[in-house]
Structure formats: C-alpha cells, structure tokens
Amino acid sequence: MMMWVFGLMLISGSVLFLADGRGAELMSCLLTGADSAVTLSLTLAGSYILWMGLLNIAKEAGLVDGLARLLKKPLSLLMPSAGEAIAPAALNLAANFFGLGNAATPFGIETMKKLNTDKSGRATDDMCMFIALNSSAVELLPTTVIAIRTACGSAAPQDIILPTFVSSLVAAVVAVAACKLLAKL
Amino acid sequence: MTDYILPILIVLLVAYALIRRVNVYSAFVEGAKDALPMLIEVLPYLAAMLTAIAVFRESGALGYVTKAISPALNAVGIQAELAPLIALRPFSGSASLALLQDTLLTYGADTDVGRTASVLVGSTETIFYTLAVYFGAVGITKTRHALPAALISGAAGVLSAVILCKIM
Numbered sequence: 001m002m003m004w005v006f007g008l009m010l011i012s013g014s015v016l017f018l019a020d021g022r023g024a025e026l027m028s029c030l031l032t033g034a035d036s037a038v039t040l041s042l043t044l045a046g047s048y049i050l051w052m053g054l055l056n057i058a059k060e061a062g063l064v065d066g067l068a069r070l071l072k073k074p075l076s077l078l079m080p081s082a083g084e085a086i087a088p089a090a091l092n093l094a095a096n097f098f099g100l101g102n103a104a105t106p107f108g109i110e111t112m113k114k115l116n117t118d119k120s121g122r123a124t125d126d127m128c129m130f131i132a133l134n135s136s137a138v139e140l141l142p143t144t145v146i147a148i149r150t151a152c153g154s155a156a157p158q159d160i161i162l163p164t165f166v167s168s169l170v171a172a173v174v175a176v177a178a179c180k181l182l183a184k185l
Numbered sequence: 186m187t188d189y190i191l192p193i194l195i196v197l198l199v200a201y202a203l204i205r206r207v208n209v210y211s212a213f214v215e216g217a218k219d220a221l222p223m224l225i226e227v228l229p230y231l232a233a234m235l236t237a238i239a240v241f242r243e244s245g246a247l248g249y250v251t252k253a254i255s256p257a258l259n260a261v262g263i264q265a266e267l268a269p270l271i272a273l274r275p276f277s278g279s280a281s282l283a284l285l286q287d288t289l290l291t292y293g294a295d296t297d298v299g300r301t302a303s304v305l306v307g308s309t310e311t312i313f314y315t316l317a318v319y320f321g322a323v324g325i326t327k328t329r330h331a332l333p334a335a336l337i338s339g340a341a342g343v344l345s346a347v348i349l350c351k352i353m
Binding site: 001002003005006009010012013014016017020025026029030032033034036037038040041044045048049050051052053054055056057058059060061062063098100103105106108109112113115116119121122123127128130131132134135136137139142144145148149151152153154155156157159160162163164165166167168170171172174175178179182183185 | 234
C-alpha cells in the first residue's frame with residue numbers, strides 16, 4: 001500500500017516538475033523534503049528523550065503496570081492481543097486527548113514496539129487498529145485551532161469545541177468499525 | 186489550565202517514585218537511552234514520506250487533486266473553499282495549520298466556511314505522517330488495512346465536521 005502511495009506521489013510530482021521545465025527545482029525540492037525529516041527528528045529528539053525517561057520512571061514505580069491493569073478490559077475490546085502494549089497505548093491515547101502531541105508520539109512508538117511480537121514486517125490487526133485510532137484526533141480542547149481562530153479575529157474562537165469533539169468521536173467510531181470490517185477481508 | 190496539568194503530573198510522578206525508593210535518576214537515563222535508536226529507526230521512513238509529500242505539493246500535483254475533488258465535494262454539500270484544506274490535511278500538519286489561518290483570514294473565522302474549516306482541522310489527523318512514523322519505528326512495510334481504515338475515518342471526520350457545523 002505505502003509503496004504505491006510513495007511511488008505515485010513521487011512520480012506524478014516529478015513528471016509535473018519536468019513538464020514545466022523545472023528540473024533543478026525538482027532536485028532542490030527532493031532535498032528539502034529529506035532535509036526536513038532530519039530537522040524534524042532533531043526537534044523531536046529532546047521531547048522523545050524527556051518522555052521516554054519519564055515513562056521509565058513511571059514503569060519502575062509500578063504505575064505503568066497499574067494503568068495497564070485498569071485499562072486492560074476496555075482496550076482489549078479494541079486490541080485483543082495487545083498484551084504489554086496496553087499501558088503505552090493508554091498513555092498515547094490519553095496524551096492525545098489532552099492535546100499533548102509531543103508526548104503522544106513516543107508512547108505510540110513504544111506501543112508499536114510492544115505490538116510487534118513476530119517481527120514479520122507485516123502489520124497485525126492490533127497495529128492497524130491502533131494507527132486508525134490515532135488518525136482520528138479525539139481531543140478535549142483543540143487548543144491550536146482555538147489559538148489560530150483568536151489570532152484571525154474570531155468573535156467566538158471557542159465556538160468550535162463541541163462540534164470538533166463530536167466530529168472527532170464520529171471519526172474514531174468509524175475508524176474502529178472500518179478496521180474491524182477490513183481486517184476480515 | 187492545561188499549562189499546569191503536565192508539570193504537576195511530572196512533579197507528582199517523580200515524588201511518588203522517590204517515595205517508593207525508585208532510583209529516579211538511573212531510571213530516567215535508562216529510559217532515555219531508548220529514545221535515540223527510536224529516532225534513528227524512524228528517520229528514513231520520515232524522510233521518504235516527507236520527500237514524496239514535498240514533491241507532490243510543490244509540483245502543483247496537490248493543486249490538481251484539489252481541483253479534481255471540488256465538484257465531488259460540492260455534490261455532497263461540502264463548500265468548494267474547503268477543498269485545498271481537505272486535500273492537504275492528511276499530508277502535513279504544519280501546512281494545514283497555515284492553510285487554516287489563510288482560510289480564516291480570507292473568508293472570516295466566524296463564517297460557515299471558517300467554522301467548518303476549524304472543526305475539520307481539529308477533528309482530523311496527518312494520516313500519512315502518523316503511518317510513516319509508527320510503522321517506521323517497527324520496520325513494517327506491509328501496512329495492510331491501516332491506511333484505508335485511516336482514510337475512511339478521515340473522510341467521516343470531514344463529513345461530520347460539515348454536517349455538525351450546519352446544525353450546531
């Protein structure tokens with residue numbers, strides 16, 4: 001799937017560049033893309049280190065196990081063979097819910113690692129479910145959007161909180177349903 | 186309010202761990218050690234995805250997609266002004282925030298278009314980025330139904346944003 005997405009995006013974009021006679025620009029555009037991955041990784045490095053460190057403190061204090069016990073039942077409905085991934089998955093969803101995107105990503109990666117038990121290079125049902133859940137942004141307060149609305153002179157920047165919350169819930173429910181259905185195909 | 190939740194949680198966490206006689210210093214360091222290999226593993230996947238996205242966007246291909254989907258969006262009652270945002274949203278978080286700002290300034294933050302654009306951005310995610318990072322971290326290339334499910338969920342998010350903004 002990703003091989004087609006990647007290939008088609010790259011080819012269609014490159015052909016358009018070349019058709020416009022912008023070959024040199026295409027090269028610099030390709031490099032900018034790769035460069036931005038490096039810059040992004042460096043920006044993320046600090047927050048990964050911080051959150052992985054704090055997560056390990058929580059682990060050694062027994063809090064992660066406690067959280068896992070608490071959420072085992074509800075989360076196993078969605079991800080039946082999650083096992084050790086329950087705790088980081090719960091932390092990831094909680095961080096997303098409270099709008100802490102930077103904290104959510106390391107927990108999400110930890111979840112994927114724990115889910116990756118057979119190391120076959122093939123996504124499991126649970127992995128797909130976890131990713132689908134992450135693609136519907138259920139968030140308590142969409143703070144970034146509210147800030148942008150305020151900056152753009154909105155008279156009621158908070159007006160969108162309820163519709164945003166309901167809409168993201170709809171997206172999450174559809175994500176779960178789509179995953180369960182597609183997994184059977 | 187949200188500015189305080191996190192720091193307070195961190196203080197409570199470290200205090201609780203100390204009470205339970207956890208060596209918080211070595212625990213932090215041990216955990217942090219896993220962060221760098223994680224980043225290095227994700228980097229190639231991120232680079233592949235961001236390169237493809239950059240070419241797709243800068244070449245104007247994304248613009249054609251936007252034009253192509255506008256009539257279809259109109260047919261289901263989605264304002265054509267939202268087409269660029271809908272097309273861009275799954276690819277780039279920072280670019281869609283910039284586009285949201287542009288949309289709000291052009292059409293007004295409290296108009297139908299402005300409100301729907303805000304709800305749409307708030308209730309959907311950068312699907313391709315999420316997929317690249319999470320599957321990249323565990324070296325998975327056969328992503329099975331993750332992408333279709335995420336895209337269907339994203340479409341549902343867009344549709345419900347449009348409908349909810351009309352009735353709420």
